[in-house]
Every structure is written in structure tokens, then in C-alpha cells.
Amino acid sequence: MLKKIIQFSIQNKLVIGLFTLALIAWGVYSLKQLPIDAVPDITNNQVQVITLSPSLATQEVERLISYPVEQTMSTIPEIEQVRSISRFGLSVVTIVFHDDVDIYWARQQVNEKLAEAKNNIPAGLGNPEISPISTGLGEIYQYVIHAKPGFEEKYNARDLRSIQDWIVRKQLLGTPGIAEVNSFGGLLKQYEIALDPDKLRGLNLSIADVFTALESSNQNTGGAYIDKKPTAYFIRSEGLIGSLDDINKIVVKNNANGIPVLIRDIATVQLGSSIRYGALTRATSKGHGEAVGGIVMMLKGANANDVVKKVKAKIERINKTLPEGVVVEPFLDRSALVDRAMGTVAKNLIEGALIVIFVLVLFLGNLRAGLVVASVIPLSMLFAISLMNLFGVSGNLMSLGAIDFGLIVDGAVIIVEATMHILAGNKLGRAYTQREMDAEVEKSSVRMMSAAAFGQIIILIVYLPILALVGIEGKMFGPMAQTVSFAILGAFLLSLTYVPMVSSLLLSKKATHKRNFSDRMMDFFQRKYTPIIRAALRKRMAVVASSIILLAISILLFLRMGGEFIPTLEEGDFAVETRLLTGSSLSQTIDKVNQASDILVKRFPEVKEVIGKIGAAEIPTDPMPMEACDLTIILKDKKDWTTTNDRVELAELMGKALEDVPGVSFGFSQPIQLRSNELISGVRQDIGIKIFGDDLSALTDISQKIGKIVSTVEGAKDLYLEQATGLPQIVVKINRDRIAQYGLTVDKVNQALNTAFAGQSAGVVYEGEQRYDMVVRLSQQNRQDISDVKNVYVSAPNGNQVPLDQLADVEFKVGPNQIQREDTKRRIIVGLNVRGRDIASVVTEIEEKINAQIKLPTGYYITYGGQFENLKEATQRLSIAVPVALALILLLLYFSFGSVKQSVLIFSAIPMAAIGGIFALLLRGMPFSISAGVGFIALFGVAVLNGIVLITEFNRLRKLDKYGLDEIVLKGTAIRLRPVLMTATVASLGFLPMAISSAAGAEVQKPLATVVIGGLITSTILTLIVLPVLYTYFEGYKRKPKTGVPVAIIVVIALLTFTVPAGANAQQTSLKRIPLTMEQAVQAALKNNQAMKSSGLQVNQQQALRGSSTDLGKTNLDVQYGQINGIKKDNNFSVSQSIPNPGLFKNQRNLYDAQIKGAEINVAVTQNELSYQVKSTYMHLAYFIALKDLYQSQDSVYSNFLKAASLRYETGETNLLEKTTAETQYNEVRNQMSENESDILAYTSELQRLLNTQQPVEIVKDQFTQAEWNVAAGNSVGANPQLALQKQQIDIADKALGVEKARSGPDFTVGYFNQSIIGTQTVNGQDQYFNGGKRFQGVQAGVAIPLFFKPFSARIKAARIEKQVTESQYELFQTNLQGEYNKANQALLKNSRSIDYYKKSALPNANLILKQSQIAFQNGEIGYVEYLQGLRTYSETHFSYLQAINQYNQSVYTLQYLSGL
Secondary structure: OHHHHHHHHHHOHHHHHHHHHHHHHHHHHHHHHOOEOOOOOOOOEEEEEEEEOOOOOHHHHHHHHHHHHHHHHOOOOOEEEEEEEEEOOEEEEEEEEOOOOOHHHHHHHHHHHHHHHHHHOOOOOOOOEEOOOOOOOOEEEEEEEEEOOOOOOOOOHHHHHHHHHHHHHHHHOOOOOEEEEEEEEOOOEEEEEEEOHHHHHHOOOOHHHHHHHHHHOOOOEEEEEEEEOOEEEEEEEOOOOOOHHHHHOOEEEEOOOOOEEEHHHHEEEEEEEOOOOEEEEEEEOOEEEEEEEEEEEEOOOOOHHHHHHHHHHHHHHHHHHOOOOEEEEEEEEHHHHHHHHHHHHHHHHHHHHHHHHHHHHHHHOOHHHHHHHHOHHHHHHHHHHHHHHHHOOOEOHHHHHOOOHHHHOHHHHHHHHHHHHHHHOOOOOOOOOHHHHHHHHHHHHHHHHHHHHHHHHHHHHHHHHHHHOOHHHHHHHHHHHHHHHHHHHHHHHHHHOHHHHHHHHHOOOOOOOOOOHHHHHHHHHHHHHHHHHHHHHHOHHHHHHHHHHHHHHHHHHHHHOOEOOOOOOOOOOEEEEEEOOOOOOHHHHHHHHHHHHHHHHHHOOOEEEEEEEEEOOOOOOOOOOOOEEEEEEEEOOHHHOOOOOOHHHHHHHHHHHHHHOOOOEEEEEOHHHHHHHHHHHOOOOOEEEEEEOOOHHHHHHHHHHHHHHHOOOOOEEEEEEOOOEEEEEEEEEEOHHHHHHOOOOHHHHHHHHHHHHOOEEEEEEEEOOEEEEEEEEEOHHHOOOHHHHHOOEEEOOOOOEEEHHHOEEEEEEEEEOEEEEEOOEEEEEEEEEEOOOOHHHHHHHHHHHHHHHOOOOOOOEEEEEEHHHHHHHHHHHHHHHHHHHHHHHHHHHHHHHOOHHHHHHHHOHHHHHHHHHHHHHHHOOOOEOHHHHHHHHHHHHHHHHHHHHHHHHHHHHHHOOOOOHHHHHHHHHHHHHHHHHHHHHHHHHHOHHHHHOOOOOHHHHHHHHHHHHHHHHHHHHHHHHHHHHHHHHHHHHHHOHHHHHHHHHHHHHHHHHHHOOHHHHHHHHHHOOOOEOHHHHHHHHHHHOHHHHHHHHHHHHHHHHHHHOOOOOOEEEEEEEEOOOOOOOEEEEEEEEEEOOHHHHHHHHHHHHHHHHHHHHHHHHHHHHHHHHHHHHHHHHHHHHHHHHHHHHHHHHHHHHHHHHHHHHHOOOOOHHHHHHHHHHHHHHHHHHHHHHHHHHHHHHHHHHHHOOOOOOOEOOOOOOOOOOOOOOOOOOOOOHHHHHHHHHHHHHHHHHHHHHHHOOOEEEEEEEEEEOOEEEEEOOEEEEEOOOOEEEEEEEEEEOOOOOHHHHHHHHHHHHHHHHHHHHHHHHHHHHHHHHHHHHHHHHHHHHHHHHHHHHHHHHHHHHHHHHHHHHHOOOOOHHHHHHHHHHHHHHHHHHHHHHHHHHHHHHHHHHHHOO
């Protein structure tokens, strides 16, 4: 195959040239289309449900909003985690899906469940909505809108916010690739009706009266039209409010004198702003203050570079349309990071390519040969980019950053080097002709292609386990593995086609070979190397021992080496997480942030500007409280830094400078990193210590203790203690006795309080396309302190105005600040960043100290999240991926060499390569990270290549039978020294630019490149020194089979035991009983059931009967002896054969064919019935197993109830009745469990019978789910095999009628006789005597005609009636079948509706009833009767739900059976 491709390429140079040009064109086109980003989007698949409820406290948000949403969402399939955050006025529930789930499907599922969630949230509290379809990397463009110098007085914060919402945001939203534009900061304009409570009270008006007046005075209408020829006049009224004056003139009511009371009489109407929960600040060298901004959020999966370009173009256009003196100015632009990262990639690739070309020319000593090999680099790169575009892999730091051209050109190097070796041996004394050149290139290419192909296949295979990585590391390194694989695949194809073609054209055809620098360089290396290898062969044991000691040392060092997830990518800017004391006001936070921003801008010349995002944005995807702020520090280019050149040191210096701001904590991170960390695991810091429990105060105490422990750990920085409590609140506790005296309700009191302070919308005011809320609330001077709350007046039904402090106790209290939940359990977080140390060792130290110093209460536990959690999961996956890669390499080596010994010998390059990788990391002070792990995987593939080259040469020399082992080693190493050194140098130096780069994004590439370079150095030493020594050991033992083979086998067994521990388990599991799926059970039944065998035999029977269709009947042989003709005794022999009417044969054959077809249809009938029986029985069994699980949960509940009742009875808290009732209920459940167990055994036995097996049958767990039913596939009974069988009976009856008709035709007879006539006979007038030996013979023929036709006619008539009967039965059967189908379909629909009801309503309600009943019973709020009622409701609902699913599934199987599916 490979040989033919090479031959074709050399013989058809023009075709290959055209293909190469096509590849270049395709690659250039793909390069322009390729999506570009800085790093892969590693955020998980998630949907956020945001509910705004501005006036609701934290506890109520959790109880009334977050919990119902969580419960509703938790039933969605494919969910990985549900977490929520509840704080004053805001609930954010994050539903995390598995990575393979389509995000649009996930959003659809969440959207469908939102309707159910809304029903569970009390009316008027909030409307849950889905956040925009974006990710942590989605905030690609952030900007501020501010007034130009000289226009500051003209535009206030409210004007700028209106410009942002109605001009900038509106125009940006149409841009392709944008999910949302999130407004931040400024004042949201409102038309404010600021009520004066004294005037209201004086005029005996309530707030409700004001609302009614406003709502009824703000509307337009129409009155159809007047038809006045020739024109129709359309009638329209204009009553919408358009200005403040319009509001002032609205009549609230007429007083006793008939004088109207207007809005202006009781309130001040003015332009106001909504109560805000966030702000934006901006500080530059020119000044600081509040600003208005926007965050452009990119659609998930869009091309970041492309979208930013479009946004920039839009912003440029928008700037021209803005009012004079206003400008939009970006402060965070993703394209800058993308450009920096892509600049790093391009620089590394170009430098790597140049180094590789230089090394190739240096080693090959031939410029043309070097350029031929080097030309593979851009071509394979274009091929890789084309496939990246084809498979949707974006171009970024990870996908393009790990390409090593040294690996890519490996195959081309082998072919060109071999070609040059053959050309150098030219003995013709003249230059080659083109034809001879073609032949020589073909010869060398074909000879070396298998080695080159094998090497590239090994590198491809070691990258496959990287593709098996999932989660964050899969998204990070998967694109890298794909791109490298594409590039190597391209190089492999080019090595087969382009390289031989170009070599035959461009390489020198001259006969002479002059010694050049390359040869002199190799002579130098050879002179240095020869004494080393000779010394190694003399001291073999010392060489092997020293390498083993080195390996042991490196393993010990590796085990003590620290670990981090992925090295931090330097984004170029800082994000500082800023926290004030819990409960700090927005104005206080703004002051402190301005103070901090000033310090940063004035003291650090590296800072361009500082943007502070305080609290929550318009769409609170990042729900921060008002005391929290994300400071984004925009830095100048690194070349302009003066304070320091080190990013970590700059962060430390800034941190120290910010200590001048009292009462504020600062934590340094980076913008993308901060958002990604939070979105992935709900933790903003590198490490999140999550404490789970129920009581917020207990959680807070534990978190503070842990905080003290963490602060003692070296490397732990930016400590963050989540403030779950400490929010100052003015609590209004309504006195129900008092409000009853005044005839008031809680709702009336709450409405008055809410309207007075939060304000309520009474409609909308339109300004052209812009729309603003018209809000009613108390005036600012009446909303200052607790006395204003007490003085809110509530209108009683009798018209009296009652102050709030007469209806409720109003006091200051400290309440919960925020409540976070994860998988329905409350949690609190202690967060910290790690600087100057690796994450793994920090967590280990913290864990040890916490375990030693803190004892957690019952039910409380700690987990570690953030980057550490990711590192742990990734390490577990790598612990599977790396052994798999090693096992694949070993397997390939065995297939190549056919020898376990030689495979292990070459495989020993891997641990030696690992030594270099570990030491290289230690020398550069790098911890083990996932980047380094991927580097090790790539290294292992390269490490074995040189071993293959060397061992192949040793084997070739050994086959000559000319040399001893030492001579083989010396000659082989001398011949292969150049390719070994060249391969290692090219591969390692190709990674050199990445290893030493300090540009943006190099942090992620450095560990990978360091591991490969360090590993290749030690691997090359092994190949040239230790491997030849081991070869002499291995091959020396070959002459002693008793010892040699076991050693090799022991090594392999030890290796496989170390690397692939899962192998043995796979053997064991195969001996266990394997549970059956429904499909497997059906297949087993169809294969083994006796009914199927019987049906098959019936077909065989009918086929056998078909042979009797041409039945001639028996042949008559007659013998007569006696006085037949006279007195003498004669004998007569006769043979006769009756022949039925020939038409009968044809009709009988048709009848038998019809009966065969009927038997075949009967097989399908049996198959259909058996499938139905198996499915039905299987699902019944699954149903009873599901019931078993439910009964077990019931058993647990009733057992606990019995224990509680017994204890209460013993302590005298209750009477004997409760205890006896509990005991009876518990025994009833036990009895039902026993009955259910019998049902399981019965249906298991039935399934065994249907499967015709004596082996115990076990079904797959969790099979009891709702079966799928495709209405379109089975909407009729036309395909039912029983119906087909009935139809076939008509055909059989018709054929039987034909047979009867044929039987009524004439039959025929033919015969032959031979006889004696003993006696005298007259012949021709003479008497002659004939004895017994004289024979007389003759033939006979006859026809049988049915003269008496009536019997035949009767049989024909009966056959015709039989046909009519079958036709009638067919119609009846079809009608009955359709009726059964309709009946089953109705049952299906009925059960489907039931299931929907249970899923959407009954089950969540039942679960809630159970939970609330248990809590209430434990707290003594209800008695055992109510508790039992709750338990019964829960049980009956769940039993009914399972029964509905079972009935639904049985209906599906019935429909499948009736439809013949």
C-alpha cells in the first residue's frame, strides 16, 4: 500500500504538485476562517436562573425563591451540580450540566422547568429568568461612558445611564455573536412621585388611592373610524403621561366640597432614580469618580477575535451618534490578550521552525536536503489548520502552542537521510539521470517508510489518551492533542507523497560527495562517544545500577514535588477582589474604592486606569453584595514598567500600598481567571474550603477558626472569609393581635411598608422609544432612619390612618448577609489564593492542621474546591491516561519486533526520559502541573523512537552472523549516531523557544516544553549508553533459555502490574453474572425460546411438503396366475400408473408455497408475541424492583417513626395508641415488602422461562424509566404479523379452491402388461402351440372422467365458502386489532398525562409534604395522625407514579405488539 503510493507520487510529479498547491490554497483559506482566542473556553456547561426581588430579605429569598427553583431544577437529567446564592433582593441558582450536553438543550430544559418553578414562588415576589447564553470567557469587551473634559456639568450619572441603555446598548445588541450587553453603574432614571405622609393623612388618603389614580390616568385608546366618503377618519385618544406636569395634574379624588385633590397637592413629582445595588467607578491620572459602563457578553462558542472586531466597528459608529461631549471608551478588550497570546504562539513557531531548519542543515550537511525537509513544516501546518477549521478547533495558545516541528518532520528526516545515504554511495562514476534518480529515491523511501510510519503512529497514539481527558483539562489540552495529531497526520501524508517527489527533483544528482562541516562535526562526536560506549560495555553493571539509582531518586523527588492545576496565564491586567465590612453602604464602598484607586494610579506608574465594579450589574450573573467590589487594574505594556518587572512582586507591592485603606481587604487575581474560577466551582479563589452544614452561626464560627489556621500557612494569600451573617436590618415584626383590632391584614401592612421605602411602579412613562417606570414612594426626607419606618401610616378599612409602630415591633437586628447552597445543602467558603508555593502542598498542610485542631459538629463536613478540586480530578484521569499510553506503546513495540524482550528493552527509554523531565522541572523550580503531565505523555512517544532506530540496526547486523555482541553494539551505534542525535536535537530544540519564552501565555507552555527537553536529554544518553548495555544483557541471556525468558517475562509482568492495574479486574468481571438489558433479554429469548424453534420447524415442515406437489400416486405392479385364458394356468405381469390432472400439480404447488409463506409469517407472529411477553415481563420485573427500592425507603421512614413512638411512649409523652399504630404501619410495610419480593421472584422465574435458561437472570439497574414511543413509526396496525397471517389465510384458501377445481378435471392412466397364453392358437390359419416361454405384451392408456360431478361441485363450493370465511375473519380481525390499538393508545395518553402530572406537580409536592411532615413532627407541631397522613400521601403518590410508568410502558409494548414494531 505505502509502496504503491510512493511509486505513484514519484511517477506523477505534476499531480502531486497540483495537490500540494490545492493544500496551500485550502490552508490559507482555513487560516482566514479559523476562530481565534487567547485560551480555550474551559468553563463548564451551566445555566443560571436569576430572580430579582428587591424588597425581600436573605432568609425569605432562600426559603421562597432559591429552594423552590433548586428543587424544580434538580429533576432535569444530565445535571452535575446545582448551587445557589441568596442575598437581600436577589437569588442566583446555577445549574451545572455535564460537558457533553448541548447548551441549547440544557437551556430548553431549564426554561420548561421555570414555569413549574414560578408556580412554587408566591405571587409578586419575583420572576425567575435565565441568564444570557455566555461563559466566564464571555466578557470580551468592557467600556465606560463618560463626559469629555468641559462637559462634566452637562451630563449627570442619570443622563449617562440613559445614553447607555437606550443608545449604546440598543445598537450593540444587534451585533452577531453577542449574547447580552450588561449595564453597570449610574442612576436608572424614574419618574418619582415622592409622597408627603402628613398631607396624605390630612386629606385622609391612602397610598392605594394614589395608585388607582395614576393607573387610571395613563392610557390611550381608539374608537374605530368614521366612514365619511371618500375618506375614513380613524379615532384615537391620547391620554398617556408624557411629562412631570401631566403627573402633577392627575386627580386623586374630590373632597367633600367637590374640589379635586391633585397629585401635586400630596406629593413632589420629580425625576428620580431607582434604588441601586451596584455602581461603577473609574480612576485615571486625571481624576476619579463614578461612571457608567457596559459589559459586552459573547455568545458561547463564538469567535472572540471576530466578535471584538465587530464590536469595535459598532462602537466607532455609535460614538458618532452620541450627544455632543459624550464618549464611549473601552477599558478591557479581549483582542489585546488574543493578540498577545497569538504573538507568543507565532514567535515560538517561527523561532522553532528556524531552529529546526538550522539543525537539519547542520546535521544533513546539505542545504537542499535541509530545505526539502523544512518545506514539510509550513505544509503540515496548513494541513493542521485546515482540519482544525473543519473540526471546529479554535486557534489559541494551547491548540497551536504545543506544536513541535521537530516531531513533525521526523518522518521526512528519516526518508531524506536514507536517500542521501544511498546517493552518497553512487558507483556509476557519473551523475544520475532523472529516471535513475527516481528509482533510487523510490528504493530508499520504500525501505525507510515503514520505520518512519511506525514512529509517527507511536507519537499519534500517545496523544490519544489526552483526547480521553474530560472536564477543564480536557477542554484545555484536547485541542492541543487534536492539532498535533492533525499536523503529524499531514506530515505523514506529505512524507508518502510530497517528500519523495521533491527529493527526486531537487536533491543533487552528482556522483561525488565532498566532506563538509556536518561530516567533520559527526567525526568529532564519534571520537568523543566511542571511548564512552567502550567503557560502558566494560562496566555494564555500574551503568545499569547508576541508571536505576537515578530513577529511584527521581521518583522520590517527584513524589515530594508540589502540584498545581494549570499554571496561571498572565492576562496583562489585575483583578482585585475588594471587601468592606458586611452591611457597608453603597456610598461607603464607593468612597473606599475611590481611595484605593487613587493610591494605585498615583503610586504606580504601571497603572493606566482603575475601574471598580461594585455590587451587582443590571443582569446579576456575578451576584456581589454592595460591600464587595471587583477592581480591574489596567496595566501598561510590560516594557513600560518601572517599579518592577515581576508580576507577582508588583501584586505584593500593590497589596502593601493598599494597606493604607482601613477596613478593606484586597485579593489579587486576573479578570478572566476570577470569573472562570467562580463559574466553574462557585469559588473565586485558587482554593475554596467549603464547609457544609445547616446552622449559619455555627458555619460562621467554624469558618473563622479555619481562617485563623489558614493565615498561619506559608503561601496562603488573600484570605477571604465569606460573611454569611452580620447584615444590619430594621426588622418589622407584625403583631397579629393589633392588626386584628384594626381589621387589617398582613398584606396591607406589607404593601404600605414596601411602597413607602422600596417604592412600587404605578405605570410607565414613554419618551419616544424610551420607557421609564413611574414609581410611588415616600419623599427622601421621610426615608432616613428607623423613626420614619415607625411613622409609616397604614389605612384601616374604616378610613383611619394607623402608624406602623402601633401594629408591629420595629427594631434593629443583625441578620444573614447571604446564604450559599450546593446540591441542596447550605455551605460557607473560606477562600485563599496561592502565591510563591504550589497548591497541592498548601492544601495538604491546611487539611492536616484542620483535622488536628477542629472538631466538626455532627452532620457538618468540609470539602476543598477551586483549582485544587480540578487538579485532583485531572490527576486521577491522568493516572488512567498515562498507563494506557504506556500500554499502547508497549503493544505497538511488540507488534513491530515480535519479541517481548526487545519491546521491554526499548520501553526502558521511558523511565529514563522521565528522569530528565523530573530533574528539568526541579532545576527550573516548577511544580508538577497538568501541563507538565501532558508534556510527559508527549515525551514518552518521542523517547522510544531513538530506541527503535538503534535496536533495528542491531538486529540487522545480528542477522549477518558476522559479529559478536560487543561488535554489533559498536558498529550499530557508529552507523546510527547521526540520526539519533539529529532526532533528539531537532525535537528538543523545537521546544526551546517555548521553554525560555517570557511573553504572554508562555506560563502554560513552559512546563510542557521543559519536561520534553529535559527528558530528551536523558533519553538520548540512555539510547546511546544504557540501551546498548541492556541489549548485551538481554541478548546474552538468549543462549540460556531457562533464565532469559523468565527475566523478560517478570519485567513485563512487573511493568504491566505497575502501569495497568485494571487489567486483572477486567478478567474477573467477565466471570461474573452480567445483568441483561431489555434488548439483550429479547435477543436471548428469540435465540433460545422453544416457541421460536417450533415456528422455525413448521417452516421446514411446509418446505418439505412442497416436494409432494407433483404426487403421481403409487405405481401398481400386478401379477396374475391361474386359468386366465383357458384350462391351462397362465401368468400375467402388469405395471400401471395413474396420472392426476396435470393442472392439479401447479395448483398444489401454489398451495404449498402459500402455506410456506404462512409458516414464515407465523415465525414473525411468534417473534412479535415473544418480544411483547419478554418486554412486558422485563418491565414488570423492573417495576417491582423499583417498588422494592421505594419500600426500603418506606421501611426506613416507618422504622424511625416506630423508634420515635416507642421512645415517646416509654418517656410518657404519648399513649399506647401511637406506638401500636406505628408498629402496625411498620409491619404493614414489611408485609408489602415480602409480597413484593415474591412478585420479583415470580417475574424473574417467568423471564427465565421465556429465555429458556436455567441460569439466574438479573436485569440492569435503573431500567425502570419511561419507554420511548414514536407515534409516527407506529400509527397503524398494518404491519402487524398476525394481520398478515390472516391475510395469508385468504391466499391459502384461494389456492385450496384452485386445487379443488383441478381435482374435478379428468385423470389419466397408463400401463404395460406381459403374459403367457399356454395352448394351441390359430395363427394365419395354422394351429400353433404356445408354451409359458412364449410371451405376449401390450400397453394401456385410460382417462377418468367425473360423470357424477355433484361431489366435486360440492367440494368446490365448500372451498369457495372457506375463502369467504377467511376474508370475513380477516376484516373482523383487522377491526378488532384496530380497536385494541385505539384502546391501548388511549391508555398510553392517559398514563402519559398522569406521568406529566406526577413529575410536574405531585412528586415535588409529595417530597415537600414528607420533608415538612418530618420537620413538623420532630418539632412537635403536628401529631402522629397528621404525620401518618403525610407519610401515606407521600407513599401513595410515589406508588401511583411508579404504577403510571409501568402502565404507560405496558401500553407502549402493547402498541408495539399491535403495530408489529
